Structure formats: C-alpha cells, structure tokens
Amino acid sequence: MATVIDNDTQSIVVGNGNDRIAIHLKQSATDTVQNQSQSLLVTSILIEIGDIEIQIRRSTKSKNEYRKENILSTSTQSPAITFHNGDQQKEPITEEKPNANPEYWDYSVIHGPRMWGKIFPHIQCKKFQSPIRIYTDQCEFDSQLVQRPFTFKFDENCCQTIENTGRSFQVTGKGSSRITGGPVVDEYQFLQFHMHWGANDLEGAEHVIDGVRLPGELHIVTWNTSKYKTPKAAAASDQFDGLMVFGILVKVVPSDNQEFAKFIDLLSNVTYKSEKININQATIALKNILPNDTQAYYTYKGSLTTPMCYESVCWIVFREIVGLSKRQFDQLRQLKYVCKGDHSTNGNISQNFRPVMPLNGRTVYRSF
Known part of the structure; x- marks a missing residue:
C-alpha cells in the first residue's frame, strides 16, 4: 500500500482503489505566524473497504453551541460515525432532534441518506438506485x-x-x-x-x-x-x-x-x-x-x-x-x-x- 501526501500536506491517502484510508487535515486555528512548529488537526477520516464506507468527521460546533439543547442543528458536520454498505446502513453514535416536517430531508445525520428510506418508505422497495x-x-x-x-x-x-x-x-x-x-x-x-x-x-x-x-x-x-x-x-x-x-x-x-x-x-x-x-x-x-x-x-x-x-x-x-x-x-x-x-x-x-x-x-x- 502506498501513502500519498498532496502539495499542501492537507490530505493523506493510504492505499488505492476500493481499499483505502483517507485522512484530511487542516492547520490549527491557534497557530500563529510566529509559531515555527505548526500543528494539524484531523478534520475527517474516510475508510473504504470494498463497498463499505466508514466516515468519521470532526464537529465544527463551538462549545457554546453544544450547551444550547433547545437549538435544532442539521449541520452536515455533526459529530458521527456513519457506516455505508450499499443500501444497508447502521445507526450513528449520536442523536439529533427531528425536524417538525415529517417529509423533510437533507444530508445531516438524522435526515440524511441513511434515513431517507424511513422518511420515504417507498425508497426501501427500490432496487435500481443511483449513484453507483x-x-x-x-x-x-x-x-x-x-x-x-x-x-x-x-x-x-x-x-x-x-x-x-x-x-x-x-x-x-x-x-x-x-x-x-x-x-x-x-x-x-x-x-x-x-x-x-x-x-x-x-x-x-x-x-x-x-x-x-x-x-x-x-x-x-x-x-x-x-x-x-x-x-x-x-x-x-x-x-x-x-x-x-x-x-x-x-x-x-x-x-x-x-x-x-x-x-x-x-x-x-x-x-x-x-x-x-x-x-x-x-x-x-x-x-x-x-x-x-x-x-x-x-x-x-x-x-x-x-x-x-x-x-x-x-x-x-x-x-x-x-x-x-x-x-x-x-x-x-x-x-x-x-x-x-x-x-x-x-x-x-x-x-x-x-x-x-x-x-x-x-x-x-x-x-x-
């Protein structure tokens, strides 16, 4: 397996094809121009094994946002680990409050692709879906x-x-x-x-x-x-x-x-x-x-x-x-x-x- 680092050291990919681990990084916001030893934060990890995908993302919420329990958040970067295997997907490790509209959908954890079959039950019967x-x-x-x-x-x-x-x-x-x-x-x-x-x-x-x-x-x-x-x-x-x-x-x-x-x-x-x-x-x-x-x-x-x-x-x-x-x-x-x-x-x-x-x-x- 080969490791590839792009020119700005923002992405590391181990492996290729259908079996790989991709780590995306960004410079820490606390770094300064005077700081000679800059640190990098892991923002997301994507693991692909055949048709199985495991995505791990860093939340972009602030500490204050986590304290606001009454605020609905449909951020696509909510902290979660999501497993994909074709149309069979496991539950994430976090929970979010549902939207009041029962037919609302987006790309978040609770209303995203893994939930579309529950929001719209007819999708569960479909066999020829896209993308592929x-x-x-x-x-x-x-x-x-x-x-x-x-x-x-x-x-x-x-x-x-x-x-x-x-x-x-x-x-x-x-x-x-x-x-x-x-x-x-x-x-x-x-x-x-x-x-x-x-x-x-x-x-x-x-x-x-x-x-x-x-x-x-x-x-x-x-x-x-x-x-x-x-x-x-x-x-x-x-x-x-x-x-x-x-x-x-x-x-x-x-x-x-x-x-x-x-x-x-x-x-x-x-x-x-x-x-x-x-x-x-x-x-x-x-x-x-x-x-x-x-x-x-x-x-x-x-x-x-x-x-x-x-x-x-x-x-x-x-x-x-x-x-x-x-x-x-x-x-x-x-x-x-x-x-x-x-x-x-x-x-x-x-x-x-x-x-x-x-x-x-x-x-x-x-x-x-």
Missing part, C-alpha cells in the same frame, strides 16, 4: 452508442436564474433546447443543473469510477418531451426514460475554471437558502459547461440521487473530467442550508452527495 460504482473493465461496450452521437442545441435563455435550494445551487431557464442521440430514441429538453461536493477534496462526487472518488460532480438534468407532458410527470415515471442526467466529474486543478466561474462567482449573491437572482442573457452557455468530448461516456439505468429517488433516469457519466480550483470548491462550501437571519449554526453546505448504491445486476454500458 463504475468499473471500466466491467462495462459492456455498445457500438450503437457510437453510431448515435449526441447532439446538443441550447439557446441563450436556457440559464436565466440561479437559486440556493438549501441543498445545492440550481440554475434554470426557459430557453428552448434539444438533446438527441446516445442511448435514447426520444428528444430531451434542458431542465436545470446543480452540483454535488464534499467537505474536503477527497469526497463529493456521487459516482465512483474505477475506485476513484473525486471531490465534485455536476449534473445537467434533461427531461423527455417526446413521451411526457411535464417535467414532473417525466421524473415520476419510474420508466428509466423520463429524465436523462449528464454527470460531469470534477477534480481539483491549480487554476480557476473560467467557464464555471461565470456561475460560481454568482454564488455570493445567493448565500442563504431560498435566495435567487436573475442571470443576464448568455452569461452562462450550457454548451461551454459540457466536456470537450461528449461522445465518450458510461450509461446505465438508475434513479434520482435525491428524494423521491424515482427510478426514471437514463444516466450519462462522461469519461472526461473537468477541473475547479481549490478556491472555487471553497466558494461552493460557503453556500448555506439555512435562511438569512438563522444564526443557530454556521449552516454551510459542506457535504451534499449520496453514498453509492448496489448495482443489483444492472449492466453499465460504455461508448468507447
């Missing part, structure tokens, strides 16, 4: 995918608003669009795009490719206009063709991504949940967000990765990976899941991805 682990050598090459290349047509009004949903940002618009080709025979239209990320640079992407989990994943959601009258009907269809979601994996690179900066730099205007702003026409061009190579991808039948987790998705996960700088990832982590004026917690959306789910006999195809 994808292994290139186990995918089946489909020559038909090569013969049916994707075509993307977006007009300038596709991206008109950006909103903080309390779980991510979301970009939407009413411009006309047309997506055809690939593994589908129908015509699809752009609906929205959003992103998933983690508390550090060792997690955040929902799909895991060849044992590698990247720090982010952007999803472009489109809906089938040939068979369904509304996006809602398409999403709830449970027919694997209602939606087609394009997953773009994101890694850390030294420099800012200038195309992604066009919407990431707007996030400071929607810091709090439910904040929403209009975007000037043509500020964000969807065609420029896509990877350069849109014809090399993995595809499989799956589900939404958020409740209600409908199994209505034809997934397209591009092979090409795009990059964001550390600064840009930090901008994402500054978004808050609380409304403006709620000072009970720091409220940052530091983690908003669902653990991988069992494949359950599905075939993953590839176009390359």
